[in-house]
Amino acid sequence: MSDTPAPKFLGANTALPASPEEAELDYVPNPRKGQLYMVRFAAPEFTSLCPVTGQPDFAHLVIDYAPGETIVESKSLKLFLGSFRNHCGFHEDVTVGIGQRLFDEMNPQWLRIGGYWYPRGGIPIDVFWQSGAPPEGLWLPDQGVSSYRGRG
Amino acid sequence: MSDTPAPKFLGANTALPASPEEAELDYVPNPRKGQLYMVRFAAPEFTSLCPVTGQPDFAHLVIDYAPGETIVESKSLKLFLGSFRNHCGFHEDVTVGIGQRLFDEMNPQWLRIGGYWYPRGGIPIDVFWQSGAPPEGLWLPDQGVSSYRGRG
Amino acid sequence: MSDTPAPKFLGANTALPASPEEAELDYVPNPRKGQLYMVRFAAPEFTSLCPVTGQPDFAHLVIDYAPGETIVESKSLKLFLGSFRNHCGFHEDVTVGIGQRLFDEMNPQWLRIGGYWYPRGGIPIDVFWQSGAPPEGLWLPDQGVSSYRGRG
Amino acid sequence: MSDTPAPKFLGANTALPASPEEAELDYVPNPRKGQLYMVRFAAPEFTSLCPVTGQPDFAHLVIDYAPGETIVESKSLKLFLGSFRNHCGFHEDVTVGIGQRLFDEMNPQWLRIGGYWYPRGGIPIDVFWQSGAPPEGLWLPDQGVSSYRGRG
Amino acid sequence: MSDTPAPKFLGANTALPASPEEAELDYVPNPRKGQLYMVRFAAPEFTSLCPVTGQPDFAHLVIDYAPGETIVESKSLKLFLGSFRNHCGFHEDVTVGIGQRLFDEMNPQWLRIGGYWYPRGGIPIDVFWQSGAPPEGLWLPDQGVSSYRGRG
Amino acid sequence: MSDTPAPKFLGANTALPASPEEAELDYVPNPRKGQLYMVRFAAPEFTSLCPVTGQPDFAHLVIDYAPGETIVESKSLKLFLGSFRNHCGFHEDVTVGIGQRLFDEMNPQWLRIGGYWYPRGGIPIDVFWQSGAPPEGLWLPDQGVSSYRGRG
Amino acid sequence: MSDTPAPKFLGANTALPASPEEAELDYVPNPRKGQLYMVRFAAPEFTSLCPVTGQPDFAHLVIDYAPGETIVESKSLKLFLGSFRNHCGFHEDVTVGIGQRLFDEMNPQWLRIGGYWYPRGGIPIDVFWQSGAPPEGLWLPDQGVSSYRGRG
Amino acid sequence: MSDTPAPKFLGANTALPASPEEAELDYVPNPRKGQLYMVRFAAPEFTSLCPVTGQPDFAHLVIDYAPGETIVESKSLKLFLGSFRNHCGFHEDVTVGIGQRLFDEMNPQWLRIGGYWYPRGGIPIDVFWQSGAPPEGLWLPDQGVSSYRGRG
Amino acid sequence: MSDTPAPKFLGANTALPASPEEAELDYVPNPRKGQLYMVRFAAPEFTSLCPVTGQPDFAHLVIDYAPGETIVESKSLKLFLGSFRNHCGFHEDVTVGIGQRLFDEMNPQWLRIGGYWYPRGGIPIDVFWQSGAPPEGLWLPDQGVSSYRGRG
Amino acid sequence: MSDTPAPKFLGANTALPASPEEAELDYVPNPRKGQLYMVRFAAPEFTSLCPVTGQPDFAHLVIDYAPGETIVESKSLKLFLGSFRNHCGFHEDVTVGIGQRLFDEMNPQWLRIGGYWYPRGGIPIDVFWQSGAPPEGLWLPDQGVSSYRGRG
Numbered sequence A, B, C, D, E, F, G, H, I, J: 001m002s003d004t005p006a007p008k009f010l011g012a013n014t015a016l017p018a019s020p021e022e023a024e025l026d027y028v029p030n031p032r033k034g035q036l037y038m039v040r041f042a043a044p045e046f047t048s049l050c051p052v053t054g055q056p057d058f059a060h061l062v063i064d065y066a067p068g069e070t071i072v073e074s075k076s077l078k079l080f081l082g083s084f085r086n087h088c089g090f091h092e093d094v095t096v097g098i099g100q101r102l103f104d105e106m107n108p109q110w111l112r113i114g115g116y117w118y119p120r121g122g123i124p125i126d127v128f129w130q131s132g133a134p135p136e137g138l139w140l141p142d143q144g145v146s147s148y149r150g151r152g
């Protein structure tokens, strides 16, 4: 295992960053550089705060991207998402903001994020953002998160 | 079809009663009197009002009963359930109240009601009431309403 | 195949009986007489007529029984169920009636029937009848017909 | 939380508007203006009245849109949808009408609405309207509301 | 409710027509004329007869169309579908025939029908017909009827 | 029923052909000739033999085609599929071979076959063949056979 | 609505309590006192912290109880559950502790809690506690939370 | 691996026995003798022949047993089940017969078999047999085979 | 977090033990001692080797227990399960053996294990063992692992 | 069976190769050369090691390809996948690497691989790679692996 790059957080204990601003994402070299492929993260453990009422919000997030020079190490992604625990933001803002930060910092060939928020007032909001039209030849399955259905 | 009892509402147009008090349930002779069997109604189209905020509430109701002398005609049941449209009541009160009224008026051998309410504040309430222990020898399948799961 | 009993209808073309009264059920010797076991028929292709409005009704029926001296041949059962096509009856009456006829004619150790009717006025009716408490030692899985849920 | 825009209804108690005409929708600035993204609302708690019989109708609605200058605040949307409680309209009319009002008032880049109505006479109606062909580069997952299947 | 067009059958009791030829479909003015939208009917209560054996056949039908000048009133559709109860026809013929009659009479912008027939000899037949390529800009979700899978 | 074409096998008892070579498929006139539509058969009762080990193999087959002058009668299809019971062939060979024989003999406008084989060594094989690109304007839903998932 | 008891939190804006110790649960009179019935809350929006690593944990909680003199008001329950956001505790401890606090304070006839925690190290923990054997005659459906299955 | 008992068939190539009579089941010592536990086999690849029509029948079988001195080696079970390929028998007879042979030869503490047959004439038969009441203290989950539902 | 017992493995990096014999399970004080409750672990990531062929086997394991003086720390459980990676054993032996070791070492009030193994030769084996009849008053939901179904 | 090509591993016992480098894939002549079709393998029994922590990783893999001159024999594929048991690699690297080796060695017309990895830190990674845009006219159903959803 000697020539494996040493990730910053994987295999170590790291405290949760206090805010998204303090969270550091770890980008490691793409082990299959030159190939066009897609990576998907499903993150059902996400919570932030409502900017108007201060009450907790919860979401299931799914992030898809086509790596360029680097890939994002998943433990650093986990810590970044955890750093929203005390962050206030509207659903639309938080979802698109996570996508844009990853896109701007990592510089992948393409990225999208789906945010599937738990219902408020009986009505959930889902937010879908992508960095642009997907690259030709990229294989792009549906995220397939089931629709909210109420009861019965 | 000449010896079929004439229901009060089935096959006729009837306006929605203005309140549960004004609604009349139609009980017709049990066509299999003397047999112990169970009847189940699933009513996913139920709505009432919150007594504190005045906002609409929605529920999926399932009613099970073992007929005695009579059965309840389903169109009159539909009108009765529709009469809660402008009625204010807590989830626990409305659910148990519907069960008790049917039980007291129809006098079946046994009755139960499950009320599966849509979430408020992210938390749905389900209410389960029965008139007593079920009669021995009654076949009683689960109501099988799926549990609320949030998103993801 | 020479010592196989010759069923009356299986392997032959038979017209649909005009009414339940005209339908003949074919009971053949129980090939495992002396064993306590259960047979289940699922019959999702059932239709009869409403005695008040004359409109078609549809149901999914599931019949469970523990054979005695005979078993019922499934093609004759199919023809019997098909004979309700022009029969008028309330859901409760038709369901329990089918169970009683089979029980009375075949004389099994035990029998039950579940009738899962399509919704009318947004409310489906399910009917559950059994001939008595199941025999001790009989293995009796749930019928597992999913509950009606409306839309969403 | 000081620089968050103050919504008109979120965090306050507001009575249900008496009709769609009286309902006021609250449009707040798009927090990610300039980005092409999609917002989805699922609203399983919808009811109106049949214009012919006066009986209640129920639907599960799903609204998708690509924001322009503004987004619609979800509590005002909830109140707007609740205002149809005493409104009479055909399924096709109500569904398309909700979509058109939102599109005309909010002026998004694009909008669509799916209305999944509960069965009447055993036959549910679904209505699908969109404001035009979706913008190029918009990510547009299926609404994924399951098809009505009757019983069994 | 005074300016609502009066449907021929909705809100009245009407006997089932004896054959498709005798059934009259009721086309009412499109309440959202000029809009391109889609209407879907799911009809799980369909039965006809096999032209060779005379035995009953059952199907789950789903009809999608984009209205032109008129829409079809759903109770008249229900009666039309019920009129096949004593009609003999092959699966392919009945399914496509229903689609063609609706298309020819109603003159919508576009129409399709999916017929999902119950298995015969262990093999179900599904039939898919459309009047032509769908209009550009029409939103057209999958019918999503689950595939037949046998047992297990 | 007098002007219905008489199928060779439907409504008669026919022994299972001993091999695919001996099986005769029955092609009857297309009752909706001139229309572009699709027919789907799902056949979950298929078995053949492994050419290397001689052990039984099982598959779930789904066949889609757009009829030309004729359609294939489903009982003859059932007998043809049953004739593979003692036939040895690799999964890829059997699946594509069935598709090609039907395409070559029936001469439809287009045909495809999906073969979903039961796992061997923990790994199932699925095979997907079509006769060419589908005709323009043909409505072609997914076959929707669920993916193999192991346990858990 | 004048004779409805005024809940402490419902219909008002209340900040999230800083810890479970600071959270106050609101118990209101049981509107159906004297009846034996069950109330179920499903709370999929729950998070606390790991006492060893300090990392966030997530759970789906389901609480069932048979009311005595009082019922718990659901908004106060929501605030109580939200107060665990910065609380450190093992899964077993937190789940049983929530059940015991509600049972000790509310004094219902009976109570149980199921805690379904998200996986750590690929292995989720579920915790099931009840205050004792359920009262005779209480109707007690399964909580029906689906089992964790990994991928595939 | 030296002290592992050598099974007769596992790890070797064995031709399919020509009939159940020729099939030999391999019983190996119970590795946890003295413990009361249950073993379940699911066998979705089963086929035999109809004794009246000679047509193939298919079933999904599930066998549960509590071992005594021996367990049955699964490859020999597979060969035994495969030996029914050219065997004629009624569903009830074949299912109970397989259970009885295993019970009589293996002499387990207890055994049951569920046979879930594919539909014929639209009606599937399920058969449930057990050797007697299950031993006290045996853990016995449902077999959970989903019910047949037709289409839609 | 100072009075939390320090687990041996949680929060540290530990190599996978080479065999079950080398694996050490970490039992920590039961934080709710004196309460009768149940803990469930689902472990879908399990693999061992076949003692006859040496080929890898895979299983989904679910372990339920009622703690006594101690609970088992989940990271040590993960390492223990991982230590079977190069261990050879029959399905029945491995499953019951894991249950017995945990029961003997931890000394809980009660324990059971369900092992759901991936199919071999088309037939999966499930193994169900418990330490004895469950304690009275323990709440014991089904493990709910879905049954193997082959394809289709 | 005399003219069937003799596979290298099928029907024989072969030890698991010690590493991917030692594994030999067996390519046999394409039995339907000249036809454009697709083959899918689902492999839910895959495990490798994390290059940073040395802990086991698990994945569900699905491989799709359009054969050229040869097809890959499935037992050799099974052995190849099993050879990763002691191989260390990142999820992205292993998934794409398997796809590339198969593509380079077998030289099919086209190939793709989906790797659906079990969650680490609550977040699973899926990897999707294809050798290029799919050939025109190839039928290419979704892989349909369900999305990870956490609990509830």
Ligand SMILES: [Ca+2]
Binding pocket: A119, A120, A121, A122, A123, B119, B120, B121, B122, B123
């Ligand atoms: Ca809510």
Ligand SMILES: [Ca+2]
Binding pocket: C119, C120, C121, C122, C123, D118, D119, D120, D121, D122, D123
């Ligand atoms: Ca209805």
Ligand SMILES: [Ca+2]
Binding pocket: C142, H142
């Ligand atoms: Ca059960």
Ligand SMILES: [Ca+2]
Binding pocket: A149, A150, A151, A152, B044, C149, C150, C151, C152, D044
């Ligand atoms: Ca619903």
Ligand SMILES: [Ca+2]
Binding pocket: C118, C119, C120, C121, C122, D119, D120, D121, D122, D123
């Ligand atoms: Ca209806």
Ligand SMILES: [Ca+2]
Binding pocket: C044, D149, D150, D151, D152, E044, H149, H150, H151, H152
């Ligand atoms: Ca159905």
Ligand SMILES: [Ca+2]
Binding pocket: E119, E120, E121, E122, E123, H119, H120, H121, H122, H123
């Ligand atoms: Ca059939």
Ligand SMILES: [Ca+2]
Binding pocket: D142, E142
């Ligand atoms: Ca689609």
Ligand SMILES: [Ca+2]
Binding pocket: F119, F120, F121, F122, F123, I119, I120, I121, I122, I123
């Ligand atoms: Ca296998």
Ligand SMILES: [Ca+2]
Binding pocket: F149, F150, F151, F152, G149, G150, G151, G152, I044, J044
């Ligand atoms: Ca799995």
Ligand SMILES: [Ca+2]
Binding pocket: G119, G120, G121, G122, G123, J119, J120, J121, J122, J123
């Ligand atoms: Ca994890």
Ligand SMILES: [Ca+2]
Binding pocket: B142, G142
């Ligand atoms: Ca249950």
Ligand SMILES: [Ca+2]
Binding pocket: H142, I142
């Ligand atoms: Ca159960």
Ligand SMILES: [Ca+2]
Binding pocket: E149, E150, E151, E152, F044, H044, I149, I150, I151, I152
């Ligand atoms: Ca199957």
Ligand SMILES: [Ca+2]
Binding pocket: A142, J142
């Ligand atoms: Ca798709």
Ligand SMILES: [Ca+2]
Binding pocket: A044, B149, B150, B151, B152, G044, J149, J150, J151, J152
């Ligand atoms: Ca969830």
